[in-house]
Structures are given as C-alpha cells and as structure tokens.
Amino acid sequence: MASILKVENLNSYIGQYTILQGVDIEVKKGEAIAILGRNGAGKSTLLKTIMGLVNTRSGSILLGEDSLVGIPTYDIANKGIGYVPEDYGVFDYLTIAENLKLAIRNDTKDGDDRIAKVYDIFPDLRKASERMARTLSGGQRQMLSISRALVNDNKIILIDEPSKGLAPVVIETLAVALKEISKESTILLVEQNFSLACAIASRYYIINEGRTVVNGKIEDLIQDTQLQATHLGI
Ligand SMILES: Nc1ncnc2c1ncn2[C@@H]1O[C@H](COP(=O)(O)OP(=O)(O)O)[C@@H](O)[C@H]1O
Ligand SMILES: [Mg+2]
Incomplete structure (x- = not known):
C-alpha cells in the first residue's frame, strides 16, 4: 500500500x-x-x-x-492535510454552519454534501448549526473542530x-x-x-x-x- x-x-x-x-x-x-x-x-x-x-x-x-x-x-x-489542533481552532463568534462553510477550500467542489455528511456523523452539530461556537460545550467544540477537517477531501x-x-x-x-x-x-x-x-x-x-x-x-x-x-x- x-x-x-x-x-x-x-x-x-x-x-x-x-x-x-x-x-x-x-x-x-x-x-x-x-x-x-x-x-x-x-x-x-x-x-x-x-x-x-x-x-x-x-x-x-x-x-x-x-x-x-x-x-x-x-x-x-x-x-x-486536515489538522485538528489541541485547542480546537474554531471561530468563537461564528455559528457552527459558518465555521464549516469557512473551512471549505476553493478546490473542494462537493462542500455542501460533505457538510451534510458531517452532520450525519455528529447529529448534535446539525441540531445546533445556527448556534455560535462560543456557546458550545467542550465536546461539541471538539466535534466541530474535527468536522472542519472533514469538509475537505x-x-x-x-x-x-x-x-x-x-x-x-x-x-x-x-x-x-x-x-x-x-x-x-x-x-x-x-x-x-x-x-x-x-x-x-x-x-x-x-x-x-x-x-x-x-x-x-x-x-x-x-x-x-x-x-x-x-x-x-x-
Ligand atoms: N513554545 C515552546 N517553547 C519551548 N519549549 C516548548 C514549547 N512548546 C513545547 N515545548 C517543549 O517541548 C516538549 C514537547 O512538548 P509537546 O510536543 O507539547 O509534548 P506532548 O504533546 O507530547 O505532551 C516539552 O518538553 C515542552 O516543554
Ligand atoms: Mg500535546
């Protein structure tokens, strides 16, 4: 391999x-x-x-x-390379949805589909998608941080x-x-x-x-x- x-x-x-x-x-x-x-x-x-x-x-x-x-x-x-740092690396004053959209790179063509897939993996994020990142629990922030690496291929x-x-x-x-x-x-x-x-x-x-x-x-x-x-x- x-x-x-x-x-x-x-x-x-x-x-x-x-x-x-x-x-x-x-x-x-x-x-x-x-x-x-x-x-x-x-x-x-x-x-x-x-x-x-x-x-x-x-x-x-x-x-x-x-x-x-x-x-x-x-x-x-x-x-x-997707990098999920120790301190999350999410934007506090943006919503979950905005954090995910912003993470999509120019060369990623299927960003919206990938966000939908991320929400399937983390249903909590879908439910809270319009909430600002700073209001999330530590677990939700970690999920968001990982999700930001998943929206690109x-x-x-x-x-x-x-x-x-x-x-x-x-x-x-x-x-x-x-x-x-x-x-x-x-x-x-x-x-x-x-x-x-x-x-x-x-x-x-x-x-x-x-x-x-x-x-x-x-x-x-x-x-x-x-x-x-x-x-x-x-
Ligand atoms: N900014 C820095 N300046 C000086 N030493 C650092 C710095 N960051 C990390 N170190 C040192 O590098 C070593 C490895 O740190 P780190 O990679 O964070 O360890 P781990 O993630 O395995 O806990 C530690 O001894 C730490 O003190
Ligand atoms: Mg460490």
Missing part, C-alpha cells in the same frame, strides 16, 4: 530548544495510527512540525512524493488529543464517531487516553523525549503491560 505520510529522522526546534530529535513514522493509505507517549514527549510538536508551525532542522516529511519541509502552513493544508487528518478535558461519556461518543470517520479517512491520532487510541488505531508509535522509540500493532501493545508501564505510565 502506498505511503501517504512518511517522516524520517525528523529534528525540529523552537527557539534555542531542540524538541524532536529523531522521529520516524509512516502512515499508509486508509490506516489509523496512534502517536502515544508521556506528557511533554513531543507528540503535539510532531503534528505542528508536519504542519510547518514548528521549524524543521533536519530530516524529511513526505506527503506522498511531496516534501513538506520549509513550506508555509497554508500551502501544507492545501496539499490535503484530505489525504490525511492529524488530530491532537481529541479526548482532552472531556467527560467519559462524551469521549465514548467521540470514539464511535472517530471509528466511523476512520473507515473513510487516513488518520494520525495523538492520544493520552489509551483506551480511545486502542479503539481507533491499528498501529502505534511511542515518542519519548522527542524520539520514536517503539512501534507496532496496537493489539500487541494491549498485551504488553511492561511496555505500557515503561513508556505510557499505565
């Missing part, structure tokens, strides 16, 4: 600090991959580096055959800790939706919530101190309590 995203020996930095120092990941078409690791390991920085929000010092990031290194974030998104969607700060019952709803989304999309999911990651992903990479240290099948990691204790603190 063709690789959608391939990251090799990636080093990146913020100011004088080197954050990533040797990250290798590969995501193939149709896969859902989990990025795991302790707080501060570099998971969010990996997604930001892919999006050009954090500077690459060395190594490569390929989307298909295209190198993403040194390209502005806007152009990276236009190449077909992206090659891959990067999602940063969708479960963060949400109640268990909301996380369950989100898990069902993400599972549904993963049937049609290629997903790179950063998660601290191990059971959510296990519900969605087939393979994983563990990042520790800015390096990918272990990877494999999620089903093997579920059996390996030693590995979980060492790298995830479970």
